Amino acid sequence: MTLRSADNGTVTDLPDALIPRPRRELAPGAVLVPDWLDPVRQRELVALCRAWAVGPVRMRSPRMPNGGVMSVQSVSLGWHWLPYRYSRTADDVGGAAVAPFPDVLRRLGRDAVAAAYGRDEAARYEPDAALVNYYDDAARMGMHQDREERTDAPVVSLSLGTSCVFRFGNTENRNRPWQDVELASGDLFVFGGPSRFAYHGVVRTLPGTAPTGIGFEGRLNITLRQTGLSGTGSAR
Numbered sequence: 001m002t003l004r005s006a007d008n009g010t011v012t013d014l015p016d017a018l019i020p021r022p023r024r025e026l027a028p029g030a031v032l033v034p035d036w037l038d039p040v041r042q043r044e045l046v047a048l049c050r051a052w053a054v055g056p057v058r059m060r061s062p063r064m065p066n067g068g069v070m071s072v073q074s075v076s077l078g079w080h081w082l083p084y085r086y087s088r089t090a091d092d093v094g095g096a097a098v099a100p101f102p103d104v105l106r107r108l109g110r111d112a113v114a115a116a117y118g119r120d121e122a123a124r125y126e127p128d129a130a131l132v133n134y135y136d137d138a139a140r141m142g143m144h145q146d147r148e149e150r151t152d153a154p155v156v157s158l159s160l161g162t163s164c165v166f167r168f169g170n171t172e173n174r175n176r177p178w179q180d181v182e183l184a185s186g187d188l189f190v191f192g193g194p195s196r197f198a199y200h201g202v203v204r205t206l207p208g209t210a211p212t213g214i215g216f217e218g219r220l221n222i223t224l225r226q227t228g229l230s231g232t233g234s235a236r
Helices: 039-052 103-117 119-123
Strands: 002-004 011-013 024-027 030-033 073-077 080-082 085-087 129-135 141-144 155-161 163-168 179-183 188-191 200-206 219-225
Touching: 024 179, 030 103, 039 129, 039 155, 039 219, 073 080, 103 119, 103 155, 103 188, 103 219
Parallel strands: none
Antiparallel strands: 002 011, 024 030, 030 188, 073 129, 080 085, 129 219, 141 200, 155 188, 155 219, 163 179, 163 200
């Protein structure tokens, strides 16, 4: 950040870390908590994402029903997500059983909901599916709703590495009104309540913005969801 003195025109560069980034409610139930993950926790999660990416179902670029391939690469935990359904097996990449949902993410999800909404809401939150998305410099995510779940429990989103321009829209369609906000490494975004089914996406990443010391240069997004599903089969 650059500040210019009003009296002599002196220009001063200040590290962004010196200017607090306030908590924001983008819409009712849509809460951004900047810098929620400290650097140590970010490094731990980056290491875990690297391990999750290699199996038992490897990270891949999901293929859409129309044959198109998404620009992000994804790996699922708990329930395997593929457009637009969940399954206990990776039906689109060999059929292997998906990795169990980790306890570390269950605890983190509840802490995240507590940070956004308070402990009472967190006590009811039972995340059972995670989607880890990797964005290179060219990747993006089109406007979409998270509608495959059979519950309206909040969605928890954690950002690691390179910042992105995140677009949060309305619940009716992909068009305006929407808001563009920068999500940086360590940021928490939770959307539930009236905003649970809002359209959202990633317009672009911002190369060169990853913090030093977390061991990662691209962008990772960890999304936690409560599916409302049970059993071992698939669900649309």
